[in-house]
Amino acid sequence: MQISVTVNGTTHESDVEPRTLLVHYVRENLGLTGTNIGCDTSSCGACTLHLDGEAVKSCTVLAVQADGQRVDTIESLAIDGVLHPMQQAFMENHGLQCGYCTPGMVMASIGLLNENPNPTEQQVRLGLEGNLCRCTGYHNIVKSVLACAKGAHS
Amino acid sequence: MSITEERRAAVIGTPMLRREDPALLTGEAKFTNDIPIPGALYLGVLRSPYAHAKILSVDVSAAMAFPGVVAAYGGADLTALWAAPMPCAWPVTADMKNPPHYPVAVDKACYAGDAVAVVLANDDRVAHDALELIDVRYEALPAVIDLEEALSDRVVIHAGAGTNKAYTWDLKCESHEGAVDEAFAAATHHVKERYIQQRLLPMFMEPRACAAVPQPFGGDMTLYSSTQIPHILKVMTALTLGIPEQQMRVVAPAVGGGFGGKLNVYAEELLCVALSRKLGVPVRWNEERAENAMSTIHGRGQIQDIELAADADGKLTAVRVRLIADMGAYLQLVTPGVPLLGAFLYAGVYDLPVAYDFSCTSVFTTMTPTDAYRGAGRPEATYAIERAMDSLAAKLGIDPLELRKRNFIRKDQYPYTAFSGLTYDSGDHLAAAEKAAELVGYEALRAQQATQNVDAGTKRLGIGVSSYFEMCGLAPSRVLASLNYSAGGWEAATVRILATNKIQVVTGATPHGQGHVTSWSMIVADKLGVAPEDVDVLHSDTAISPLGLDTYGSRSLVVGGVAIAMACDRVIDKARKIAAHQLEAAPEDLDFIDGTFSVKGSPDRATPLAAIAFAAFTAHDLPEGVEPNLEAHVTYDPPNFSWPFGTHICVVEVDTETGHVDILKYVAVDDCGVQINPMIVDGQVHGGVVQGLAQALYEVASYDENGNLRNGSLAEYLVPAASDVPSVTTGHTVTPSPTNLLGVKGIGEAGTIGAAPAVINAVVDALSGLGVTDMMMPASPMTVWNTIKAAQAGSTTGGK
Numbered sequence: 001m002q003i004s005v006t007v008n009g010t011t012h013e014s015d016v017e018p019r020t021l022l023v024h025y026v027r028e029n030l031g032l033t034g035t036n037i038g039c040d041t042s043s044c045g046a047c048t049l050h051l052d053g054e055a056v057k058s059c060t061v062l063a064v065q066a067d068g069q070r071v072d073t074i075e076s077l078a079i080d081g082v083l084h085p086m087q088q089a090f091m092e093n094h095g096l097q098c099g100y101c102t103p104g105m106v107m108a109s110i111g112l113l114n115e116n117p118n119p120t121e122q123q124v125r126l127g128l129e130g131n132l133c134r135c136t137g138y139h140n141i142v143k144s145v146l147a148c149a150k151g152a153h154s
Numbered sequence: 155m156s157i158t159e160e161r162r163a164a165v166i167g168t169p170m171l172r173r174e175d176p177a178l179l180t181g182e183a184k185f186t187n188d189i190p191i192p193g194a195l196y197l198g199v200l201r202s203p204y205a206h207a208k209i210l211s212v213d214v215s216a217a218m219a220f221p222g223v224v225a226a227y228g229g230a231d232l233t234a235l236w237a238a239p240m241p242c243a244w245p246v247t248a249d250m251k252n253p254p255h256y257p258v259a260v261d262k263a264c265y266a267g268d269a270v271a272v273v274l275a276n277d278d279r280v281a282h283d284a285l286e287l288i289d290v291r292y293e294a295l296p297a298v299i300d301l302e303e304a305l306s307d308r309v310v311i312h313a314g315a316g317t318n319k320a321y322t323w324d325l326k327c328e329s330h331e332g333a334v335d336e337a338f339a340a341a342t343h344h345v346k347e348r349y350i351q352q353r354l355l356p357m358f359m360e361p362r363a364c365a366a367v368p369q370p371f372g373g374d375m376t377l378y379s380s381t382q383i384p385h386i387l388k389v390m391t392a393l394t395l396g397i398p399e400q401q402m403r404v405v406a407p408a409v410g411g412g413f414g415g416k417l418n419v420y421a422e423e424l425l426c427v428a429l430s431r432k433l434g435v436p437v438r439w440n441e442e443r444a445e446n447a448m449s450t451i452h453g454r455g456q457i458q459d460i461e462l463a464a465d466a467d468g469k470l471t472a473v474r475v476r477l478i479a480d481m482g483a484y485l486q487l488v489t490p491g492v493p494l495l496g497a498f499l500y501a502g503v504y505d506l507p508v509a510y511d512f513s514c515t516s517v518f519t520t521m522t523p524t525d526a527y528r529g530a531g532r533p534e535a536t537y538a539i540e541r542a543m544d545s546l547a548a549k550l551g552i553d554p555l556e557l558r559k560r561n562f563i564r565k566d567q568y569p570y571t572a573f574s575g576l577t578y579d580s581g582d583h584l585a586a587a588e589k590a591a592e593l594v595g596y597e598a599l600r601a602q603q604a605t606q607n608v609d610a611g612t613k614r615l616g617i618g619v620s621s622y623f624e625m626c627g628l629a630p631s632r633v634l635a636s637l638n639y640s641a642g643g644w645e646a647a648t649v650r651i652l653a654t655n656k657i658q659v660v661t662g663a664t665p666h667g668q669g670h671v672t673s674w675s676m677i678v679a680d681k682l683g684v685a686p687e688d689v690d691v692l693h694s695d696t697a698i699s700p701l702g703l704d705t706y707g708s709r710s711l712v713v714g715g716v717a718i719a720m721a722c723d724r725v726i727d728k729a730r731k732i733a734a735h736q737l738e739a740a741p742e743d744l745d746f747i748d749g750t751f752s753v754k755g756s757p758d759r760a761t762p763l764a765a766i767a768f769a770a771f772t773a774h775d776l777p778e779g780v781e782p783n784l785e786a787h788v789t790y791d792p793p794n795f796s797w798p799f800g801t802h803i804c805v806v807e808v809d810t811e812t813g814h815v816d817i818l819k820y821v822a823v824d825d826c827g828v829q830i831n832p833m834i835v836d837g838q839v840h841g842g843v844v845q846g847l848a849q850a851l852y853e854v855a856s857y858d859e860n861g862n863l864r865n866g867s868l869a870e871y872l873v874p875a876a877s878d879v880p881s882v883t884t885g886h887t888v889t890p891s892p893t894n895l896l897g898v899k900g901i902g903e904a905g906t907i908g909a910a911p912a913v914i915n916a917v918v919d920a921l922s923g924l925g926v927t928d929m930m931m932p933a934s935p936m937t938v939w940n941t942i943k944a945a946q947a948g949s950t951t952g953g954k
Contacts, residue, residue: 019279032181034180034182040444040867043868083176094837102178134413134845137841138879140836140837
């Protein structure tokens with residue numbers, strides 16, 4: 001099927017199999033491998049990206065469902081070598097170890113703050129419950145999101 | 155600004171931000187399945203749906219006819235590819251049974267997930283589609299999932315072995331023959347408990363992936379793999395496939411977690427290399443999460459019977475342990491050794507007379523093979539002794555923390571020769587325990603508990619203490635030899651100063667989230683007086699780092715990092731000779747401070763390391779007998795393990811009406827000696843603690859009676875989310891290790907080792923007024939509720 005998707009500001013006209021998942025589309029068709037795959041049950045959130053500005057798990061979306069829409073991946077965040085405030089907050093608060101969940105976690109965290117710019121710790125924990133991390137115990141991820149929300153960078 | 159003008163502050167000990175992070179945060183880092191490999195075929199693996207079955211026939215013809223499929227094979231078609239069975243590097247006893255294990259089963263499948271056929275296709279999804287067209291006929295055999303039933307040999311899994319018992323391994327340490335029996339006969343208090351270490355799934359976030367890229371005419375083979383152990387994998391691939399080792403290269407790109415689950419030699423790695431050699435094209439494989447749950451090793455899986463003998467004051471006088479350890483269907487790389495890594499720790503941090511009797515019998519079952527999982531044997535041991543100490547405290551009617559204080563090895567006893575003959579390097583257990591008690595507000599909590607846990611109360615407060623010991627930094631090669639491990643425990647390091655005074659470090663450790671690049675840069679920066687960002691750390695590629703023994707067992711810093719420091723010293727020694735030549739002084743008359751050599755007492759007679767580096771590069775004027783360039787290579791074999799320790803205290807509130815456990819506070823005081831980067835140390839503790847409390851509260855690989863894994867997905871297997879876990883309050887004491895140059899100890903596994911008993915001790919403590927004396931892991935609401943009901947009915951406790 002023919003689709004037209006604007007990914008990280010560039011519009012791509014692509015021919016995809018109907019069963020192609022959005023995560024496979026960005027990874028395999030567009031070579032944007034920053035978005036990771038961690039499971040096959042939409043449980044882990046490693047593939048979280050933004051679809052029309054909203055954080056979604058891209059393994060639950062077919063590429064054809066993104067037709068005519070805007071997709072932003074982790075690769076879109078840092079501009080001219082400067083990290084996005086959320087990326088910077090993760091770095092400054094040691095919010096990542098192996099880094100595999102990190103792109104999804106960062107995209108989910110930005111989505112969380114878009115909806116609730118000033119969350120409590122408990123709201124951050126609940127807001128990120130769809131994104132699993134096996135390394136950090138979440139302590140420093142939560143700290144990163146709260147630090148970013150405090151507006152140190154905004 | 156030149157280095158001579160800059161007085162550098164020490165970098166070691168500061169929370170320097172990680173140099174690894176920008177690439178990982180932006181998606182720039184390449185994990186194995188991010189690497190484009192033109193022309194690669196995709197491997198699909200068909201797995202047995204039966205836990206135990208004869209394979210009657212495998213028909214791949216329909217799969218072969220599927221568009222996009224290039225080849226398909228059953229196990230019998232591939233036997234010529236294997237020079238040897240899959241490797242087990244730890245034959246713990248001479249008579250250990252090690253049934254032959256091949257990447258694809260031929261006659262029999264021995265666990266649900268055992269590979270029975272493979273497909274190669276030009277697309278990953280085509281490969282998976284084609285798997286469904288392979289027709290395998292099975293004759294189902296009875297599953298064996300209960301460890302004691304397995305030992306009965308009513309159903310023998312491996313006919314060639316003749317028994318399901320893999321081995322029995324003993325560690326009996328007595329001051330004189332009969333000392334243990336005498337101690338138990340004379341004991342005022344005797345505790346006898348059985349604990350179950352449930353099977354766990356490692357569930358690192360990046361599923362495994364590998365890709366073999368051949369050079370059919372050049373002769374070389376490169377294997378990219380999401381592995382913790384590229385160096386060991388290189389040797390084992392060469393041996394298993396009959397490839398000359400010098401032609402084998404293994405690369406571990408960015409690796410998304412491991413926790414022991416990537417400390418192995420897996421069927422899919424061997425299949426990719428062997429099939430890529432056979433066909434002369436690249437072959438790659440990406441693990442799906444459902445496959446991961448079945449085909450990646452599992453952790454834990456033990457029945458522990460522990461007995462403590464104690465005198466009237468509660469001082470331990472003897473420990474007796476009988477383990478049954480679940481090997482799963484086959485022995486993977488270090489499967490049989492895991493119980494041995496815990497065998498020395500069932501007396502914990504306590505001063506025990508030489509009266510210790512440990513025996514482990516390991517048994518095959520028709521489940522996924524077990525192997526090392528974060529802590530590997532040591533969390534199991536710590537759980538048993540720390541739970542049993544709480545039982546002993548209950549018998550004595552004293553506070554569990556007080557009982558521990560009575561038994562701690564005292565600071566003035568260090569270095570301490572243990573019952574086993576091993577020497578513990580350094581420790582101050584009392585200080586760590588007191589710090590943890592202070593941080594948590596122990597006395598106040600006990601007072602609150604006394605008023606809160608009244609008979610009618612449904613929200614009960616529990617406080618759990620766990621004082622752990624870890625034996626890590628694997629390991630002195632001679633000790634490994636005495637345990638029959640087939641390899642050594644050294645680590646290699648190269649430090650090279652380039653012409654422009656930038657530093658290249660090559661390490662044999664293999665990071666997958668631990669921050670080695672950052673920590674190694676910090677060590678080099680302080681040693682050589684350079685900025686950390688001037689140091690590049692090369693790793694995880696056997697062509698660049700040919701020697702190494704990789705990352706596991708909290709060994710990277712204690713062995714690999716110390717090797718880096720030693721290599722720096724050797725480079726300085728060589729640079730000193732050149733500097734002395736330039737300054738016309740004797741080498742021993744030079745100071746080396748902040749990257750500058752100067753003559754003692756004449757600081758203006760000085761030359762910076764940068765100048766020496768360039769002089770070593772041009773080699774125009776070197777002293778007699780000194781070779782060009784500044785480079786040193788060190789292979790360091792540690793003289794001892796490192797022995798980190800600490801006390802964790804967990805505070806819970808248990809709802810007796812729902813069985814829900816709410817962790818109110820978690821305090822971890824860990825002592826890992828000198829900390830290179832306290833930010834990274836805390837991160838390791840946070841993650842480790844959550845992995846340990848996940849065992850306590852959430853995780854179990856649950857099998858049905860037919861040997862099917864019931865919860866083999868992240869939708870069903872409860873890896874905790876952010877909302878399931880508390881923040882962790884960390885504290886530290888610092889007792890440097892006297893056995894290494896940096897004074898460091900491992901920290902990668904400590905959190906996991908300390909956590910599970912702290913949590914369960916807290917849960918049992920909360921419910922002790924209701925007659926509950928034990929709690930099965932995971933302490934799910936259902937288990938907790940059932941245990942409360944059973945205790946109230948006066949029957950057995952613990953949910954067993």
